[in-house]
Amino acid sequence: MSPVALRSERMMAFFQVAFTRTFQGSFTALRVAKWGLPQVPPGRPAIILMNHPGWWDGVLILLMMRRFFLDRPGFTPIDAAALEKYRFMKRLGVFGVEQGTPRGAVRFLNTAKQVLADPHHMLWMNAAGRFADVRERPVPLAPGVTRLAEIAPDALIIPQATEYLHWSEKRGEALIAFGPPLDARELLAMDRDARTEHIRAACTAVMDRLAEDAMSRDPQRFEVAVEGRKGMGGFYGTWQYARALLRGQRHDPRHETRGQTGA
Structure with a gap:
């Protein structure tokens, strides 16, 4: 069944609240860089291309949806085998992807195309297709990332960076930033190699700038999206x-x- 049909707003609302509380017990705050607040004009589908540094990334997707995109249904691909262990996640807009096979790649692109046919929808996906350290360069991109503009030429593709670190508190900090949107139509004018490098450069730029803010250890550079526990x-x-x-x-x-x- 389509992830659009399976997604439940009631389940989304419940788990957004539940995961917010889970996050608050483990982090001081979720902070978004002031320069990196999301810029997502209405009327076009959006693809959020995330880096993937840790386990908490899935929780952050729900937190970001609740904080910034309540009016935009979101969908997320994960490994099909993992989804079978947590089948309730299908009610949260999560759909399975068979890793490392041509059949899996085709099914992912077909499902993503179906999701992005609605201009209100958002597709959240990790750009690398695997866990990757924030310092890894060149920034890894999964092969399917280049094809996204082809299946959704009306979409905006938005790089998003995440870092987890500790400053002065017992609990960690989760830092995020969104880059400027890339227009899928403009990407389509490039050949695939040039398109890949253009997307990579956009992801690298937002990750590098967020790293500068992280090293500053200055919370004034950020807005608090979710307040956690201090002390x-x-x-x-x-x-x-x-x-x-x-x-x-x-x-x-x-x-x-x-x-x-x-x-």
């Missing part, structure tokens, strides 16, 4: 709270406050 938590966090209460002070759970450096 140590546990016994030490309780002791900090009690000490502040006894002193008549406002408890700030952050490890590093403005103007503070070191441990």
Whole structure:
């Protein structure tokens, strides 16, 4: 059955809330670079080409849909064998792809074409087709990425970068940024080799710029898309709270406050 027919808005809403809470328990924040807020004009289907640094990427897709694209149904390909272990995900717009076979590639392109026939739809996919470190260069691209403009000439193709790291808090930071949209019609005017390198360059540019912001360790360069938990938590966090209460002070759970450096 088509992923469009299987997708359930009620299931999406439930898991978006559930995964937001899961994320909040493990991260300080989901931050989007101020220069990298999504630019997705209405009236055309969109393809979000993501890098794929870690397990949390699937959770972030649901968080980004909820935060930025509530009015755009999203669909995501994953390995067909993995989807059979988590069949409920079919209700979340996820569809299976048989990895490493010509038949799997054809089925993916046919399903993606069906999804992108609706100008309101978005296709979220990892550009590499595998896990890849954010520092890997040249940025890997799966073979099917080049064909996307051919199956959806009306689409906008938007590179999106993700990094996971730790700054000064116990819990990590998830950083994201969206690049400027690429017009599929313009990509079609290029031969496939040139098209591949143009897409690679766009993905590389947004990943490199996000890396600069990550190295700055400056949260002011970002907007908070999802607020997580700060502070140590546990016994030490309780002791900090009690000490502040006894002193008549406002408890700030952050490890590093403005103007503070070191441990």
